[in-house]
Amino acid sequence: xxxxxxxxxxxxxxxxxxxxxxxxxxxxxxxxxxxxxxxxxxxxxxxxxxxxxxxxxxxxxxxxxxxxxxxxxxxxxxxxxxxxxxxxxxxxxxxxxxxxxxxxxxxxxxxxxxxxxxxxxxxxxxxxxxxxxxxxxxxxxxxxxxxxxxxxxxxxxxxxxxxxxxxxxxxxxxxxxxxxxxxxxxxxxxxxxxxxxxxxxxxxxxxxxxxxxxxxxxxxxxxxxxxxxxxxxxxxxxxxxxxxxxxxxxxxxxxxxxxxxxxxxxxxxxxxxxxxxxxxxxxxxxxxxxxxxxxxxxxxxxxxxxxxxxxxxxxxxxxxxxxxxxxxxxxxxxxxxxxxxxxxxxxxxxxxxxxxxxxxxxx
Ligand code: ATP
Numbered sequence: 001x002x003x004x005x006x007x008x009x010x011x012x013x014x015x016x017x018x019x020x021x022x023x024x025x026x027x028x029x030x031x032x033x034x035x036x037x038x039x040x041x042x043x044x045x046x047x048x049x050x051x052x053x054x055x056x057x058x059x060x061x062x063x064x065x066x067x068x069x070x071x072x073x074x075x076x077x078x079x080x081x082x083x084x085x086x087x088x089x090x091x092x093x094x095x096x097x098x099x100x101x102x103x104x105x106x107x108x109x110x111x112x113x114x115x116x117x118x119x120x121x122x123x124x125x126x127x128x129x130x131x132x133x134x135x136x137x138x139x140x141x142x143x144x145x146x147x148x149x150x151x152x153x154x155x156x157x158x159x160x161x162x163x164x165x166x167x168x169x170x171x172x173x174x175x176x177x178x179x180x181x182x183x184x185x186x187x188x189x190x191x192x193x194x195x196x197x198x199x200x201x202x203x204x205x206x207x208x209x210x211x212x213x214x215x216x217x218x219x220x221x222x223x224x225x226x227x228x229x230x231x232x233x234x235x236x237x238x239x240x241x242x243x244x245x246x247x248x249x250x251x252x253x254x255x256x257x258x259x260x261x262x263x264x265x266x267x268x269x270x271x272x273x274x275x276x277x278x279x280x281x282x283x284x285x286x287x288x289x290x291x292x293x294x295x296x297x298x299x300x301x302x303x304x305x306x307x308x309x310x311x312x313x314x315x316x317x318x319x320x321x322x323x324x325x326x327x328x329x330x331x332x333x334x335x336x337x338x339x340x341x342x343x344x345x346x347x348x349x350x351x352x353x354x355x356x357x358x359x360x361x362x363x
Contacts, residue, residue: 015040021070023056030056032222043192045201047209048219054202058168062091075165090159091168094175096151098143105139108158129161149180169201206246218242239352243268256314266350271319273346279337287341294336308340
C-alpha cells in the first residue's frame with residue numbers, strides 16, 4: 001500500500017476493534033476490560049513483560065482462545081464467536097510450525113490446497129509469495145535445510161499467501177540471534193509496507209517494538225498502560241511503569257524531586273538528557289545544574305553510563321554517546337567531582353503518578 005496514512009495516537013476507526021475484552025483462566029485475569037482499535041495497514045505492536053497478557057490478546061484475535069466477555073470485530077465484522085479458520089487472520093509463531101516432510105513450495109501451498117485453490121493457481125501464488133521473501137532459489141528444499149532466519153521467512157510467506165486482512169505475529173524473531181534478528185526486523189517492515197496488510201506484533205523487546213511499529217500498546221498486568229507512537233510512549237510516558245519499561249529513566253518524586261527539580265510530584269528525565277562536566281570547568285549556564293560525585297561508570301560500547309550522587313544524596317543516571325568524545329578525552333572515574341546538567345524542558349511530569357516507594361526514590 002503505497003499511500004499508507006501515517007497512524008497517530010489520535011482516535012481512528014478500528015479495523016481491528018476489541019471492546020471490553022476479558023479473559024480469565026480460573027482465578028487469573030489474563031486480560032482485563034481491554035479496549036483497543038488498530039487501524040488498517042498499521043504495524044501495531046503489543047509490548048510488555050512476561051505474563052502481561054499480550055499473547056492472550058493475540059490468541060483471542062486469532063480465535064485460539066474464547067473471550068470470557070467483550071467483543072472482537074475485524075473490518076466491521078463481529079468475529080467474537082467465529083472459529084479460527086473462519087477469521088480472515090493468519091498467525092506466525094516463534095517456532096515457525098513448518099511441515100518438516102514437505103518442500104518449501106508445498107509448505108507455502110498448503111493453506112491454499114485446504115481452500116481448494118486449483119494446482120496451477122496455488123503454484124503461482126506460492127511462488128510469488130516465496131519471491132516476496134526473496135527465497136525463490138530455495139523453494140525445492142525441506143525446512144531442515146534452511147537457516148532459522150530463512151525458516152522464519154518461509155513461515156511468513158506461508159501466512160502472506162493467504163492474503164489475510166490481519167497478520168498476527170507472536171514473538172516471531174525470538175529464536176534468532178541479534179544480527180539475524182535485526183535483519184529480519186527490516187525485512188518484516190518491508191514486507192508489511194509492500195503488502196499493506198495490518199500487522200499485530202507481540203514482543204517483550206522494547207527496542208524491537210520501537211524500531212518497527214507505527215504504534216505501540218504497552219501492556220502491564222492484563223491492561224494497556226499506554227498506547228501511542230514510539231516517540232510518544234518514549235518521550236511522554238504516562239506512568240512510572242512505562243517510563244521504566246521503555247529505556248532507562250530517572251524517576252524521582254517527593255523531597256528528592258524537590259531538591260533537583262523544584263517539584264514534589266513524580267517526574268522523569270531520561271539519562272541521555274543529563275550531561276556531566278568536570279567540577280570547576282566552564283559549563284552551560286542556560287542549563288539547570290547540581291554539583292555531584294561520580295559513583296559508578298559503565299562502558300557499554302556505543303555509550304557510557306554514569307551514576308552520580310548530589311550532595312543531598314540524590315542519585316541520577318547520565319548517558320553519553322561515545323562518538324562525541326575527542327581522541328584525547330580522559331573519562332570520569334568513581335569519586336570524581338562533576339556538575340550534572342539538564343534542561344528544564346526535559347524534566348517530564350508523569351501524569352498517572354502513583355507513588356513509587358514511601359521515600360519517593362527510584363525503585
Ligand atoms: P509471555 O511474553 O511470557 O508470553 P504474555 O504477556 O504474552 O507473556 P500471556 O501468555 O498472555 O502473557 O499470559 C497472561 C497471564 O495468563 C499469565 O499470568 C499466564 O500465566 C496466564 N495464562 C496464559 N495462558 C494460560 C492458560 N492456558 N491457562 C492458565 N493460565 C494462562
